[in-house]
Amino acid sequence: MTVNLNRLSHFVAVVESGSFTAAADRLGLAKAAVSHQVAQLEKELGTTLLVRTTRRLSPTATGQRFYERAALILRDAEEAVGAVSAETEIPSGTLTLTAPLDYGAKVVTNAVAAYLALYPAMRVDLSFNDTVLDMIEKRLDLAIRAGWLIDSSERAKRIGTFEQYLVASSAYAAKLGALSHPAPLAEAAWIANGALKAPLEWRFARTGKETSILGKALVTADSTDSAHSCALAGIGLAVLPDYQVRGDIAEGRLVRLLPDWALPAGGIHVVYPPSHFRPARVRAFVEILQRMEKERGRVAG
Template sequence: MSHGLNLNRIAHFVAVVDCGSFTAAAERLGVTKAVVSQHVARLEQELRTTLLVRTTRRLTPTEAGAAFHRTCAAILQQAEEAVACLSSASGAPTGTVRVTAPFDYGTAILAPAAVRLGRLHPGCRAELVLTDHSLDLVAEKLDMAIRIGWLADSSHQARRLGGFRQCLVAEPELAGRLALRTPHDLAAVPWVAQSTLRTPLRWTFTHADGGTATVEVAAAIAANATPAVRACVLAGAGVSVIPDYLVGPDIAAGRLRALLPDWRLPEGGIHAVFPAARFRPGIVRALVDLLVQPDAAAGGWPG
């Protein structure tokens, strides 16, 4: 066995086991599949131990490989935290932050913030995982998740980034043809539905005087991602409800028109959710600082 064991090879091996394939590990590490394969092969030669069983369909660690992975993953995590501690103390965040967010918020808010993060801190890199499904932070090795709406109870830590309004909107030409006086009139107009919502065709509005109105709408078209809903509304397919952080610029520019201004829909929160931990890396703090909105609740960091 070599006494000068290459820690870089260990990192490549851990990535392969975590990702389940050389290809996925290469994508995570930003290198070629051949480089990952060479590092793992040389590691096995140095250790004189078979760490992975390779077949045409699957790649699984041997018993020795699984035990070695558990130990090495913990060592790498400790090393990352040690570097993050030094970075935080020096005021210069570094490293990679993995964040998941819904497509709409991820596209409109998170992606630009990730670009600003890299410009402000050249040693930082963001990896965005955009999906409208809630991912397991621990299983997916995520540093942070953005949750939109109403936060469910969990063992994770969270920080409020801000809030959002739900906007009833339509393309101006269509809006001009609609004679909307109350939410009940929406039952007769074409609706663009966000199919992943819990109740995409049932909406409850509150009037400025405190009265409420619940309406059942009929979908002319449905999409499972809010950016697609916005695109359909911009094309004049119908009316829909879209968060203000996505359509605010459209309303300001006249591309969309807000409807029923005297009626409001429930407002929601925007939260950053973190795996339970005593220490939060500097890069995570730096990204959250870029995401905090003016109406966010004041307060310190969890943990």
């Protein structure tokens, strides 16, 4: 069977847009033309790909599986065309990416500013979100993830690391008094970051020695940003990434406790969609971000 890429693109647009009307607007075509192409595709395949629910069109189980493959095929086709013109190495089009809220606000925005300064014809679509998004469904060029990757099958590249700091407001740090060992912290008030798998279990290390503590949560926050806000408000202790709190520590809004005791470091990764070709727009941005990570690493601690 010969694959008609136009029909695939019509079908993918309908699934992602949720209706023939929205898909037609996205493609710049008449609604009837889009509907006809999808109907012909279903006829050729001999199966139903879409069903109408109360408010929108949704793929059948077969349609969903077909959509996932079709989206990959279209992306590969687009990138094959891009590969031909990649000899110029000039980024073009729109870069689409996602990053965690905290890292996005503190680091990625600066990388985007540098990127646009170098390539003013580019456009960037950002999604700062602590939810791990489906890169194919959202048509993302890359995802930036901070921490520890769960899915080892992902096409990922580690471009940097970050330290985790135990911090508190100066007022709360004064209540704790001088600390030389993590043990007393088991009785302190903790701000648990619900975005972490084990937000109250921490392993501290110093000169070959390790000790673990289990904290008691006074407040449980649903994101790193909200845990950060609670720490600034003086509620209790929090473990936060260095890139988020270094400025607060330098300006006295937060105090780093037990700086001689290290917590496990995390990684900064760029994750790519399943494709063999990476457009110039992606490579150029990753180079900028990686350079910034190297510079950031020199001043960590």
